[in-house]
Amino acid sequence: xxxxxxxxxxxxxxxxxxxxxxxxxxxxxxxxxxxxxxxxxxxxxxxxxxxxxxxxxxxxxxxxxxxxxxxxxxxxxxxxxxxxxxxxxxxxxxxxxxxxxxxxxxxxxxxxxxxxxxxxxxxxxxxxxxxxxxxxxxxxxxxxxxxxxxxxxxxxxxxxxxxxxxxxxxxxxxxxxxxxxxxxxxxxxxxxxxxxxxxxxxxxxxxxxxxxxxxxxxxxxxxxxxxxxxxxxx
Numbered sequence: 001x002x003x004x005x006x007x008x009x010x011x012x013x014x015x016x017x018x019x020x021x022x023x024x025x026x027x028x029x030x031x032x033x034x035x036x037x038x039x040x041x042x043x044x045x046x047x048x049x050x051x052x053x054x055x056x057x058x059x060x061x062x063x064x065x066x067x068x069x070x071x072x073x074x075x076x077x078x079x080x081x082x083x084x085x086x087x088x089x090x091x092x093x094x095x096x097x098x099x100x101x102x103x104x105x106x107x108x109x110x111x112x113x114x115x116x117x118x119x120x121x122x123x124x125x126x127x128x129x130x131x132x133x134x135x136x137x138x139x140x141x142x143x144x145x146x147x148x149x150x151x152x153x154x155x156x157x158x159x160x161x162x163x164x165x166x167x168x169x170x171x172x173x174x175x176x177x178x179x180x181x182x183x184x185x186x187x188x189x190x191x192x193x194x195x196x197x198x199x200x201x202x203x204x205x206x207x208x209x210x211x212x213x214x215x216x217x218x219x220x221x222x223x224x225x226x227x228x229x230x231x232x233x234x
Contacts, residue, residue: 001033001034001035002033002034002035002091002092003034003035003036003037003088003089003090003091003092004028004034004035004036004037004090004091004092004093004094004111004169005036005037005038005039005084005088005090005092005093005094006024006028006036006037006038006039006094006096006107007039007041007077007080007081007084007093007094007095007096008020008021008038008039008040008041008096008097008098009041009043009073009076009077009080009098010040010041010042010043010045010049010053010098011042011043011044011045011049011070012045012046012047012049013045013047013049013098013099014045014047014048014049014052016098016099016100017040017049017052017053017098018052018056019100020096020098020099020100020104021038021040021053021056021060021063022056023103023104023105024036024038024096024104024107025038025060025062025063026104027104027105027107027108028107030108031107031108031111033115034092034111035062036062037062037063037064037084037088037090038060038062038063038064039064039065039066039080039083039084039088040053040063040064040065040066040098041066041068041076041077041079041080041083042065042066042067042068043068043069043070043071043076044067044068044069044070050065050067053065064088066079066080066083071186072186072190073186073188073190074182074183074185074186074188074189074190074193075183075186077095077190078179078182078183078190081093081172081175081179082179084172085172085175085176090172091171091172092114092169092170092171092172093169093170093171093172093175094107094110094168094169094170095166095167095168095170095191096166096167096168097166097167100213101166101212101213101214102123102166102167102210102212102213103210103211103213106123106167106208106210109208110123110169110208111169113169113206113208114169114171116206117204118169118204118205118206119170119171119173119174119198119203119204119205120168120169120170120171120174120195120198120203120204120205120206121168121169121170121205121206121207121208122160122162122165122167122168122195122205122206122207122208123162123165123167123168123207123208123209123210124161124162124165124207124208124209124210125162125165125209125210125211125212126148126161126162127161127162127207127208127209128209129209130162130209130210130211130212131209131211131212132212133212133213133214148161148162148163148164151163151164151192159205160195160199160205160207161207162207163191163192163195164188164191164192165191165210166188166191167210170194170198171203174198174201174203177198177201178194178197178198178201181193181197182194182197
């Protein structure tokens with residue numbers, strides 16, 4: 001049985017984290033051939049996130065917590081990936097938001113893509129069946145849709161439709177091959193850098209449609225202007 005670790009970076013997600021974890025546990029308990037663990041990378045939240053996860057660990061033995069400094073999304077993922085590979089011996093790693101933007105019910109589809117030969121699976125908002133929230137303002141739609149289009153043409157790789165998606169499944173060997181090239185990225189541009197370096201290694205990338213949802217509790221951590229500048233520089 002292969003081990004998969006779902007990495008959840010958190011900062012002040014007390015309003016969402018229990019629902020996310022319970023959703024993951026419910027869905028993954030039904031999977032055959034996979035030993036699925038969840039790793040919360042907790043970046044010194046000032047709310048009750050840490051306490052909630054610690055309480056849930058008593059109920060879920062496959063739930064882990066890694067406490068780290070608050071250094072940005074990229075650093076949180078790098079620390080989480082290293083821990084998952086070195087300490088938990090993960091074969092497969094997941095990126096997933098802890099704010100209910102990513103539906104845990106989609107997880108089995110990621111596993112299916114991996115089982116059919118993919119090395120890197122992206123949950124895409126921009127293929128048939130995928131979507132972004134209908135009530136997003138025009139500026140958010142431009143940031144997301146136009147931003148992805150610029151990246152696709154910038155890299156001249158039109159096959160990948162969602163370069164900035166944060167819902168992904170990645171085989172651990174891919175991370176081990178590229179981690180030294182991505183561990184300097186702290187913000188959301190980490191997502192672009194990781195995928196770019198993986199593609200340069202010749203990995204088999206697959207996409208599946210996801211319906212992205214706005215967070216219901218808490219506040220977004222993304223600085224859109226900073227993200228755009230960093231991405232264009234990259």
